[in-house]
Amino acid sequence: MRKDLVFGMAGSGGDGIVSAGDSLLQAASAEGYHGVMTKSFGSQIRGGESSCRVRISTEPVLNPGGNLDVAVALNWEDFLKFGAELPVAGSTVVIYEAATGVPENQIPLVGVTPLQVIAVPIAEMAKSTAGTERAKNTVVLGLIAGWFGIGGEAVMKGISKKLAKKSQELVDANQKAFDAGVVFAKTHPLKADMTVEPSKTKGAVKLLTDGNDMCAAAAIFAGCQFFGGYPITPSTEIMQFFTSHVWKYGGAVLQAEDEIAGIGAAVGASFAGRKAMTATSGPGLSLKSEMMGLASIAELPLVIVDVQRGGPSTGLPTKTEQSDFFAAAFSAHGDVIRPVLAPTSVADIFRITVEAFNIAEYYQTPVIVLSDQEIASRKETLDPIDTSQFKIVNRLLPTGSDLQDYKRFKQTENHISPISHPGMLGGTYLASGIEHVESGAPTNSGSVHARMNDKRIRKFDPLKERKDLFEITGNPDAPLALIAWGSVAGVCREALQMAREQGLDVKLMVPYLLYPVAEQTYRDFFASVQKGLVVEQSHLAQTFKVLRMHLDLPKGLQSLARSGANPFLPGEIVAALHHLLSELQRSHEGKLQPQE
């Protein structure tokens, strides 16, 4: 019996492999399992290669998993295109389409001998039972139910529900295809028992959604009433969610003519007193940078979600990367601090998005939520979230006495000035991108500019003290350390568990606040660190470099960085930690030997 299984399946666009993954995850979640699903596609609009990775577990799942336990290839050409995204190892059971004509001892995976390889006449079974090859994905689901014991009844219940609208015949045909898969599995048992243990939380209410939908729902919960944006992969679903739901809460959404107009409309809505948001991906973030500067100097709250993809330029539009950190923190000219927050999962993008609105409203600033393609499009099962535990912060409005002699940009002790909005009697002022005195009147004065810069920068000092925007796990005094954010944090959480089980004394920091850099929090974390890794999907190691810019890093802190679309595996991080430990031991031994 297993507690945890990772499936990786690939086929051509029309094979329905992703919808099979969806059905599997939904069924598993209905049965009370925890699960995560990620999808990966070629860049073709329809057709082309598509794949999904589904991880099912009796325990909460931290990431989409490393090496596959089960690989399903409907054809080898498409499977191989995903390379390191679908890693097969010696522990993997490989199931593939027999019609490919590839003998079981000649599958095209170099340098690896899987645990077991099984050719299944999937297309033929689909045709002979359902009368069409289109039922191939249902056969696959039957095979999975038969061999691994997940999704049996629940899968067919889900499929029937989906197809019942079309015709009963279709439901019956799929049932036959599914049964054929189950029978095949039963008559061809696996060498090892790979069935999953029964779930511990059968019947419990679970949420199932992806990062983009969760982000949009969190925004509406936080009180966002305006979204301005432009379609761009992989962020578009956020705007789509708004178009379905924001009206219900008195809000509006504008699909603008371009990225600049999208954020411009959101800046306008914020000026008008509403909580506002835009969402985009790399190229759109580049276009929006002038407006972000405007929101900073006009001190207008605004949330910008950047769902990162491979860059620069069009880059890898459908694959994840963490290479927008510099752009998020430093794009837009001038001396400016713009907070950058990063969620690590579908579960915590809710909290981080609410937090982004709270920070934006409190500090009167644009805030960037740095999501990524993996979090945005991966589906997770979640325990219900108690929304009543979340505090909602609204911007500081002027009081009656403030309005007696209203100064929009008044210098205050904490550098935060009460903000009025059109419609408020006594609160009229000129907002502007030009430097201004306290009243809002334009100025050319260097001394006023220096004072206002100081106000706009120093107001963020308390944000850097927020310890709750950092997660530190493992032994707090450990000599070994990991730092990771975004979707890579999930991989490192699992690596931490594995490393500690193997006796390594290690700790992990996951920053949810990337910028401004909370220097003291890092210094405290570094106090015990002799060796460590900053793990990130950025060829330039942007996180490592930003940290080095702000801090004296421990000498043994190194960068483990590479380009996106090549996921880190927990095992390779643990191996890197072992290597660091042996370096550490060698250097200690070195110290014991007398010099000369």
Add this chain to the structure above:
Amino acid sequence: MSANATCEFQAKDYKSDLKPIWCPGCGDYSVVQGIYRALAAIGRPPHEVAFISGIGCSSRIPGYTTAYGFNTVHGRALPIAQGIKLANPDLMVLAAGGDGDGFSIGGGHIAHLIRRNIDITYLVMDNQIYGLTKGQLSPTSQKGRTTCTSPYGSLENPVNPLLYVLAYGAGFVAQASPTDLAGMAAIIEEAIRFPGFAFVNIQSPCVTYGEEAQQIKGLKAISENLSSLGHNPADRLAAMDLAQHYGEKLHLGVFYRNPEPAPTYDALIRERQAALSKDAPPKERILDLFIKK
């Protein structure tokens, strides 16, 4: 917030204490006077007016009023104004800027505002030159014109702002000029009162970098009143015909006023909000959407 204020306002109530940065004799002094008068005639209290601009000499104008002003970035007054109007349709929203702001760097936005028909009044102070940056070619500069960036004469044809907005289907299109201050104030008032997007091209001379023919005297010489020409503002094709003379004649008055104004975008979204909010779960329960049974 009342749409029709009961208290009366005078032009001076809309004038702020800021001293304009404009050159003495700039046409924009008259434009801002025209705006004060139009606002006073309509009588919305200043705090219910949002006045948005881009960058340029004329984009300084919101600061010279007592309305809520927003002097934004170059070319983006219209997207920001739209966000304001959609966020709070109760507000009166005005946008203003120059010909470069509206038809060059921000030229992509106006078409989309027109097709959305959001109730915003857009005043372009057209002087055929970039004044703030000291005299470069603008999108409405005549072909052949010499400027700092066209020392041997411009090789480009100008944009025709009137035809541009008429072609996209704007419901209200007019032209005004400081050559007739009373007429300009009346046109601005009518534009603001029009229920839907309204555009006024204002020939406002640049006294420092403008050509002789585009100063008040020269403009007066080529100006003609559309009403005295017997033009019917309900006739869109006739309006387009007249608009073709942009640059050679200065037609003042209303080119086109849609006799049956379509519902505005801002009104339609209110209907949608009202219809969909009735049965909506409270936002605290929005995650129920993700429950799988």
